[in-house]
Amino acid sequence: MIPTKHDLEPCPYGCRRTVLVTITGRGRRLAVDPIPDERGNTAIWRDGPGTWRSRSLAGTDAMPLLSYEDRVMPHVATSPACHPAPPAPALPGLLAFTARPRSTRGRLPHPRRTR
Template identity: 50%
Template sequence: MIPTKRELRACAECGRPILWTVTRAGARMAVDPRPDERGNQACYRIAPRTWQSRSLDGTDALPPAPHEHRFVPHVATCKGRKAAPPATLPENVIRLDPRRRSARRR
C-alpha cells in the first residue's frame, strides 16, 4: 500500500517527503514514502492518515503479514543529516566523547 500525498510531510533536514508512523510502543518514526523490500519496518494503515510500524529486526520479530509492507526508516536515507564534529577543535574546547565512552565501561 502506498501512502497518499496528504499523508506525507517534508523532512525538516533534507526536504524530501516522509511518512510518519506510530510504533507499537507509541513512538513516532519517519519512513521513506515508497515500499522497499530492503526495509526493516513493517507498516500498514490503521486509520485515515494514521500508519502503524513495527521492526522486523528482532529475534522474535514475525515476517510481514499480507496487509503490511516493508519501508526503510528515513534516518537511513536522509541526505540532510548533520555532519560529524571537526577532527580538530579549538584549544579552549574539550571533546567529551572519549570520556563518556570510558565512563560507560566502568
Template identity: 50%
Template sequence: MIPLPRELRQCRDCGESVLITVTRLGRYLLVDPRPDERGNQACYRVGPRVWHSRSLDAAGAMPPAAWEHRYVPHVATCKPKKPKATQEALPILPANVTRLDPKRRRRRRSR
C-alpha cells in the same frame, strides 16, 4: 500500499517527503514514502492519516503480514542540506577545562 500525498510530510533536515508512523511503544518513526523490499519496518495504515510500524529486526519478529509492507527508515537515507555543528566550530579551551555544553540536556519548564 503507497501512502497518499496528504499523508506525507517534509523532513526538517533534507526536505524530502516522509511518512510518519507510530511504533508499538507509541513513538514516531519517519520512513521513506515508497515500499522497499530492503526495508526493516513493517508498516500498515490503521485509519485516515494514521500509520503503524513495527521492526522486523527485533528478536522473535514475525515476517510481514499480508496487510503490511516493508519500508526503509528515513534516518538511513536522509542527507541533510546543512552540516551539523561540530566540535571544531567551538572555541579551543585549555587542556584542564572540560566543555559541558554538548552533554547537557534541555530541561522542561514545569508550569
C-alpha cells in the same frame, strides 16, 4: 497499502524530502521513506482510524511481514544527514530534588531544655 500524497509531510530533520510519519508500538513517531523497499527493516500499515503505524522486522522474534503491511526503510537509514535529535540535557532545576546528604549548615540549633 501505499501512502498517498496527503499522508506525507516534509522531513522533520530538514532535508526537504517527503516522509511518512508513523507511530510505533511504543507510541513514538518514526519517519519512514514512503516507497516500499525490499531492503527495509520496518513494516508499515494503516489502522482503522487512518493512522500509519510501524513495527520493526529486525528482531529474531519479530513477526514476518503480513499481507496488509509494506516493507520500508526508516528515513534515518537512507538520509545520513537526518539523525534524531540527541536526548535533551537534564533540566538544571531537577538536581535540587536528587538525593544528597543533608547539610546542617544554616540551620538553627535545637532548643535546649532548661529546668
